[in-house]
Amino acid sequence: MPYFDYDYYSDSLYISKTKEKVKGSIRVGDFIMDISFDTRVIGLEILNASKNLGTTKKSLKNIKKAKIRTILKRDFFGVAYMVVGSKKPIKDSEIVLPLEKPIAQC
Numbered sequence: 001m002p003y004f005d006y007d008y009y010s011d012s013l014y015i016s017k018t019k020e021k022v023k024g025s026i027r028v029g030d031f032i033m034d035i036s037f038d039t040r041v042i043g044l045e046i047l048n049a050s051k052n053l054g055t056t057k058k059s060l061k062n063i064k065k066a067k068i069r070t071i072l073k074r075d076f077f078g079v080a081y082m083v084v085g086s087k088k089p090i091k092d093s094e095i096v097l098p099l100e101k102p103i104a105q106c
Contacts (some may be wrong), residue, residue, distance in 0.1 A: 002066070002067050002068075006060045006063055011049050011051075011060075012046065012047050013046045013066070015043065015044045015045075015068050015081060015083075016042060017040075017042050017043070017067075018036075018042050020037075020042050021037070022035065028095055028097065030047040030048050031044065032044070032045040039077075041069075041078070043068075044068050053091040054090075054091065059090060060090070062085055062086040063083060065083075066084070068080065071094060071096060075099055078096035080092075081093060081094070
């Protein structure tokens with residue numbers, strides 16, 4: 001079940017797909033991806049969320065929906081995320097990282 005939480009005082013937003021255990025995390029600037037044991041992004045923390053999402057802290061207090069999905073391609077890995085406020089989408093974007101070794105195609 002998707003879960004999200006915005007902390008007004010630290011201006012951080014956490015979006016999770018599940019309550020699975022985290023194997024590790026990858027930080028890219030103000031974005032921290034939590035990775036599962038089977039290499040899926042199961043959580044995303046956005047620091048300085050109002051700045052990074054281009055909105056106000058007040059808008060982020062009124063989030064109605066937020067979700068993430070893993071992006072895994074032959075040459076890159078990452079997460080797509082969507083945050084919806086009370087009246088309109090706040091942000092729909094993705095973070096991708098190149099892989100050192102391409103994933104073998106089946």
